[in-house]
Amino acid sequence: MKPSILIASLACVLAVPFMQLAHAQDKATAAEATAMVKKGVAFIKANGKDKGAAEISNKAGQFVDRDLYLVIYALDGTVRAHGANEKMVGKNLIDLKDVDGKEFVKERMELAKSKGTFWQDYKFTDPTTKKIAPKSMYCEKLDDAVVCGGIYK
Template sequence: MRNSGMALMAALATMLTVPALAATEKGTADEAIAMTRKAVAFLSKEGPDAALTAFTGKDPRFNDRDLYVIVYGQDGKCLAHGANPKLVGKDLIENQDTDGKFYIRERVEAAKSKSSFWLDYKFTNPTTKKIEPKSTYCETSTDKIVCVGIYK
């Protein structure tokens, strides 16, 4: 009986520890690229209304730990944001990070000449609530810029 009680306690401790570790685990560059590509394909197949709603609505296919989809128009207007729905519909072209970097403007400029790219800036991590260095992978899709970033 004592051994089965200890085994049960060990199992419970493992069950409680694994979700805590998963919550602190950061997304990887490969995962960001894969999620971006999945979002671009979903946008193409389902159309902008369904896709932008899914991205902003925290659909688990497009929101995992600190990874989430962001979509901008070529003018810098936020069309979907998986971490902060309050940004949707806003013109963010003049947004700056804590170092004064115009990261949305840079994203829009890069999208004019590249079909995919990475950009570095600082942003609030939704899991830690702290401003952290971030690297965001983006792909252009017709008139939209679809991105997923990783926190370093």
């Protein structure tokens, strides 16, 4: 084998782990989701529900980072703010199901009422890849609403 081909092949093999690491860094972590939800809750408490909802729905705002964004639901399942899809605001999604038939919004509202702070697993469309992926959502109840931010796996 020619030395130039051997060097190029070796470079490609060695680059794969670094490319995988770079891709992994493109995805938010559980710690980042938890921190963003806590930051969102603090923002709402400091600035009020209306300003909080506006900032959370702002795709260029402080509550959108890569594939991580916040959502606020009223406890009846109505979306008050959505960092990835503003068309969802005002819609009641209580009967929404994931691809496996899981009524994840209904479950989320039940968990908010019974636990207050929780993680929930379901499947949803990743806004960066546009593909259905397993998702874990961290949520905190705040008065008559629940603030959530999730990670795609």
